[in-house]
Amino acid sequence: MSTLADPIARDKRSDRPALRIVDRDRTHTYRDFCTTAWKAGHALRHLGVHEGSRVAVTPDPAPQVVWTLFGAASLGALLTFDVTADARVVVVPADREAEADDGRSVVAYGGAPTAATTTHWEKVVWSENPAMPPTTPSSSDPVLDADARSYTHGDLYNGAEAIVDDAFLDAETSVALRAPLADPRAVVAGVIAPLLAGGTVVVPDGAEEPVADVAVGDGPVPEQRQVGLDAVTR
Secondary structure, three states: OOOHHHHHHHHHOOEEEEEEEEOOOOEEEHHHHHHHHHHHHHHHHHHHOOOOOEEEEEEOOOOHHHHHHHHHHHOEEEEEEEOOOOOEEEEEEEEHHHHOOOOOEEEEOOOOOOOOOOOOHHHHHOOOOOOOOOOOOOOOEEEEEEEEEEEEHHHHHHHHHEEEEEEEOOOEEEEEEEOOOOOHHHHHHHHHHHOOOOOEEEEOOOOOOOOOOOEEEOOOOOOOOOOOHHHHOO
């Protein structure tokens, strides 16, 4: 059974770099990455997210968004990058808190929230239990709503495995995410695939200079190797 809980499994924890944020000059190891994803899952569960719940997240290439993706997936929840969607919880940057406060449970990251009813992502997640969530999703469970359809764990996992093989990704490969997360192909090739390979996901800072071995995205990129979005099997 292959699901998005696999890249954050206990045996994946190590001191190798999993996620690098260029503009913050910050690198998170696989140990930190897995543990924080577990914590994000527990935080969402305490907000009422369970198997089949929908979590709406802004398509911002921020570490909090990536951790929320895997945390929600580990609960068997369904994630969407449409923050206007009907959802049990909506996760947005702190400066977009007001526009998301429409009766849904709001989680703000990147700064302290204004409303007392809004959950502060960093404060809640960092204080959570650093243990794997108890839920075990199935590969046939839906995990991502995009393009007017639902993608299962198996859809995304298998697509990522194909990218690992076709693009020759391995534990030494860094992959720059140069495509919007709202496109599920970017999630598959730019996030899930490098993690399956044991490599590093790199979030560029917008500068036109190479920051990784491979770029995921369409159009000109500064990296020497590129995976176009059309290369992703849907």
